[in-house]
Amino acid sequence: MRVHLAGVRGSTPATGAAFARYGGDTSCVAIAHDGADPVLVLDAGTGLARVTALLDGPFRGTILLGHLHWDHTHGLPFFRAGDRDDATVRLRLPAAEGLTAEKTLARVLSPPHFPITPAGLRGRWTFDDLAEGRHETEGFVVHAREIPHPGGRTLGFRVSDGHSSVAYLTDHGPVALGPGPDGFGPYHDAALALARDVDVLIHDAQYTAGEFDACRAFGHSSVDYALGLADAAGAGRLVLFHHDPSRTDDRLDAIAATLPAGAVVARQGDVIRPRVLVQ
Template sequence: MKLILLGVRGSTPAPGQAFVRYGGHTSCVAVIADGATVPSLVLDAGTGLRDLGTLLCGHAFRGSIVLTHLHWDHLQGLPFTPCVDRADARVNLYFPAALDASPSELVARLMSPPLFPIGPEGLQGAWSFCSSSSGMVEGFSLTVAEIRHKGGVTHGIRVEQGGRSFAYLPDHQALPHDPAAVALASGVDVLLHDAQFLSVERRVADLYGHSTIIDALDFAEACGTGELVLLHHAPTRTDDQLDVLAKELAELDSPRPISLAHQGDVISLNR
């Protein structure tokens, strides 16, 4: 199993020279199954989804996209990604369940005039819109659970294949610890976790339902994870500022490897 981090920013894309090394695209992770050469599973559809085509060797995407939640930075890439919007594409799009709308109705809310030029019926290819649930998706075992984040239902996702596992919680208010979130990430080989804010930004982190870096470290310890990869970087956090944070994290006496995610990073989970 291999992960390609296509977008690691939170809230809004971050263009410009100050954001080149860590990347400016918002949340998107492509997953390649054991024995495969191209991804069939994608987690979130932020602007990073636009780079999915570079992994497909000119072919259409044929697989599943699982959204953690419906905030803009996690779905902005959907209508702007050619490899999912062509006649030979096959896309199963999974949403956290909403009490007041079906998945197809939610898509229509996201894409329809006057907010967008076309509705979901304007997307080419074979699309299906589904409610997320735990089970097998594209040959991966997925466990989804509702986690704490402000502004609608948000899921954390655990993915397992071939005896390896990772958890993806890009938007998560980790403190106080929620038993469901801890169970989701317990013992994973790699944890991809929200670290948008610093400790001095605690008030804003709590206001918007996010974690600080210290919260993420504490959560990883509570879950007994392997490697911790911190992402969903604040859109105003420059490369130079992230370099300072990376240096501070490298100096910690930690029982697990800790890194700050870069757009384009490849993480292999092969035994």
């Protein structure tokens, strides 16, 4: 398995020289079988546009959306490898009650907010609901579990190819379930199930401990929570993800300098393999 970090920022893109080294595009992770193009994408933030450069031709695969906030969907109409006549894209998302997946997506992709609806994307696109449970897609086994985050149903994922595994919990606000052992939220059953003994845990770490109290209602995690969950679940490697848009490269460097062995700060363009980070 090969995991490409195409966008690592949260909430809104960050631009300028102060964000150049870690990157400013929002959440998107592209997963490939070794020696092949990516065929599974988790979230479609502005980083999705960068997935095109990883492909030899059109995208033919599946995109899973954990939820539908702007920073996880804005890349869809700018995905050149998917918006072309010879592309085949299956998009799956947690649909709103009473709506089809396509109509749910149209709430964030339609006039007057954007010129086209999902039906206007070129290529063969299909739109399907995504429920909790076990799914087989693109040669991977994906386990989806609901995790707390305000403003709509949110899923975390665990992806395995039978040899290695990666868990992806971004936009995770466990403090909604209580203070937990350290005030940052409990290590609840869904989070532990997704992260248990995983090779790589990619986790929301939008806030530092000092920032957390003022931001606890926003539905994100602290660096400390991500470290604690990785330890409690026995994760092999922790990748801190979904950086606050105001977090400059220098401030991310400062966080990286405090991390224990086995934990890193996500950098746009990094390629992750189980227990190995390739720059």
